[in-house]
Amino acid sequence: MTSRNILSPAFILVAPQMGENIGAAARVMANFALFDLRLVAPRDGWPNAAAETMSAGALPGVVNVQVFETVEAAIADCALVIATTARPREMTKPVLGGAQAVERMRSVDGRAGVLFGAERAGLPNEAVTLSDAILSFPVNAQFASLNLAQAVALVAHGWAEAMATGVPEKFDVEILPPASRENLIGMMEQFEAELDRAGFFFPEEKRAVVVQNLRNTFTRAGWNEQEVRTFRGAIKALALGRGKARVIRED
Amino acid sequence: MTSRNILSPAFILVAPQMGENIGAAARVMANFALFDLRLVAPRDGWPNAAAETMSAGALPGVVNVQVFETVEAAIADCALVIATTARPREMTKPVLGGAQAVERMRSVDGRAGVLFGAERAGLPNEAVTLSDAILSFPVNAQFASLNLAQAVALVAHGWAEAMATGVPEKFDVEILPPASRENLIGMMEQFEAELDRAGFFFPEEKRAVVVQNLRNTFTRAGWNEQEVRTFRGAIKALALGRGKARVIRED
Secondary structure, eight states, X not given: OXXXXXXXXXXXXXXXXXXXXXXXXXXXXXXXXXXXXEEESOTTOSSOHHHHHHTTTOTTTTSEEEEESSHXXXXXXXXXXXXXXXXXXXXXXXXXXXXXXXXXXXXXXXEEEEEEOBTTTBSOHHXXXXXXXXXXXXXXXXGOOOOHHHHHHHHHHHHHHXXXXXXOOBSOTTSOOBOOHHHHXXXXXXXXXXXXXXXXSOSGGGHHHHHHHHHHHHHHTOOBHHHHXXXXXXXXXXXXXXXXXXXXXXX | OBOOOOOOOEEEEESOOOHHHHHHHHHHHHHTTOOEEEEESOTTOSSOHXXXXXXXTOTTTTSEEXXXXXXXXXXXXXXXXXXXXXXXXXXXXXXXXXHHHHHHHXXXXXXXXXXXXXXXXXXXXXXXXXXXXXXXXXXXXTSOOOOHHHHHHHHHHHHHHHHHTOOOOBSOTTSOOBOOHHHHHHHHHHHHHHHHHTTOSOSXXXXXXXXXXXXXXXXXXXXXXXXXXXXXXXXXXXXXXHHHHHHHHHO
């Protein structure tokens, strides 16, 4: 057992529409001492006057905002990614309650990122696929649509409440830190590119769903950096050796 | 041990200013299947078009709204009253975290009411004084002002999360149900009226703070109906007997 620092999570709003919601999200993040806000392709660009008005002083300057073009870029440095969604997804991801999600975020060795979907559409499947787990709130099925900033508030509060009870100890220091999401995504992209070249995705219409299934499997596995490197090496070896393998089989 | 029904709490907004916040509060209450919203002296009257717009369909009709002139009237049927406030109060009330507050709300025999203050001023001291306990969120001291609807969201979610884990058993069915807040307030008012008549509040400038201290003591004690009746009878007896007591002492 050793005590350790816990990195504060990044909150990532994917394609947010209303500046008011971005501002309200920033305000409640500041309320709970969270300062890493990331926007993926905000509809109305950035900066946004409505966001500043609603932020009650959190924007600009108290909460740090970064803007990204893609979810992949926004989560590149994350060791754990949690997708918030009320909608059931046909994906085999662990579904966590708020407290469970926060405990995973607190116990990961690296930065956690929490994805929040846009007001109308929620998170796109591709973003959920890149996540380790789904965080779902116990909402009334007859009135399930949570306001974006309210969802941010619930996770921010859950984090602060858990942090107020102290830093959890890490029991097994032998476990290697998880791979960064950037490296995991790079690994998956490399794998998919090689599979493309190998003609694996046939027929082409099924490519998207097959990629989704693969990515779900990979993100669930909890790869560490060493495992990512090993797997990437294995893919590369397979790709380089493909011609040879065929030759051998054709012998 | 016996299983039992749990009444859903009432959420009471005291002197709310912005209709938008009332609407957002109603929306998130509906998200978490809470439908008893009470407004004490809303600044812009009721109904309120901005509230309906922000409620995303919760108003009118999904969440039930009642309007009251006083906090006392709004909490009259409550067996437990929780005051949400981030500000430290010079009152000897238990201060609970969100989860603790919800557990008290779930274990009380009767309806719980949760008081939320106005946007700028928060809850007046008189309202906190009428409460059994303070619910305080672990906010960043440098950025402590929670949006009203966000505070509502945190309590609503805490309630739903606890309810999703099942109904707690009541271990001691012998304990009498707590007095309604109406009866407790009536008892305190009767006591204060008699103290006034007895010249207890001297000098008059100190009346408010002395009443506040008395009420804090009474609300902390967890009176049941039988105890309230007994105490009221005792006050009445003292008041009726005052003249006699004087006569006796003057003998």
